[in-house]
Every structure is written in C-alpha cells, then in structure tokens.
Amino acid sequence: MEYKDMEAYVNIQREKWKTYGCTIMCDGWTRPTKLSIINFMVYSKGRTIFLKFVDASNYIKDNKYIYGLLKDVIKEVGKQNVVQIVTNNGSAFVKVGSC
Numbered sequence: 001m002e003y004k005d006m007e008a009y010v011n012i013q014r015e016k017w018k019t020y021g022c023t024i025m026c027d028g029w030t031r032p033t034k035l036s037i038i039n040f041m042v043y044s045k046g047r048t049i050f051l052k053f054v055d056a057s058n059y060i061k062d063n064k065y066i067y068g069l070l071k072d073v074i075k076e077v078g079k080q081n082v083v084q085i086v087t088n089n090g091s092a093f094v095k096v097g098s099c
Contacts, residue, residue, distance in 0.1 A: 013042075013049050020045045021083035024073055028061065028088060036061065040073050051076070063095035070096060 022044035030036040038061075040051045051073065059065050074082055087093035 010049055013044065013047055016047075017042070017044050017077065017081040022077060022081050023084050023086055024051075024070070024077060024082055025086045026070065026073070026088075026093070028056065028066075028090060028093070038066070038069060040069075042077055061090075061092050063092045066092050067096045 022042050025041045025043060025048075026038060028036065028038040034057060036056045036059075038054045038056050040053065042049045042051050054069055056065070056069075070085065074085075087096070
C-alpha cells in the first residue's frame with residue numbers, strides 16, 4: 001500500500017514537470033570499500049524526488065560514462081521538461097558540461 005501511495009505521489013509530481021520544468025541533480029560518492037554510487041534526484045516547484053541510484057563500482061567514472069547515465073535520466077524525465085542539470089564538482093562531472 002505504501003508503494004502505491006508513493007508511486008501516485010511521484011506521478012503527480014511528474015505531471016508538474018511538464019508545466020514548471022525540472023532540475024536534474026546528481027551526486028556521486030565512493031566508500032572506503034570501493035563501493036561507488038551515483039544518485040539522481042529531480043527537483044521541481046519546491047519538491048525533490050529521488051529518481052534512482054546507479055552502482056558504478058565496476059565502471060570507470062569518466063565523462064563518457066557519466067554522460068551516458070545523464071542521457072538516460074534525461075530520457076526518463078523527458079528532455080522537454082529539463083531546465084537544468086546540477087552535479088557535484090568532480091572532474092568527470094564537470095567535463096560532462098562541455099559535451
């Protein structure tokens with residue numbers, strides 16, 4: 001029941017993205033155990049939705065890899081709805097901005 005309630009809430013927010021646009025936010029971190037996670041969130045009209053995370057532990061986290069992940073997220077959100085993308089200041093994330 002909780003899952004269905006949350007799914008309904010997220011779908012309502014998705015509809016707002018069409019009207020107000022949204023910001024994709026992503027942040028990556030690596031634990032001392034070498035577990036590497038990249039989180040993707042979507043912000044719009046005062047609400048932030050956790051979209052998904054990617055376990056990037058077995059990948060080289062260069063700008064090409066991150067670009068591919070962002071491209072997939074943009075498709076999922078709808079490119080017509082994306083106003084901006086905010087990332088951390090890691091060098092690979094910064095390089096994606098020039099792609």
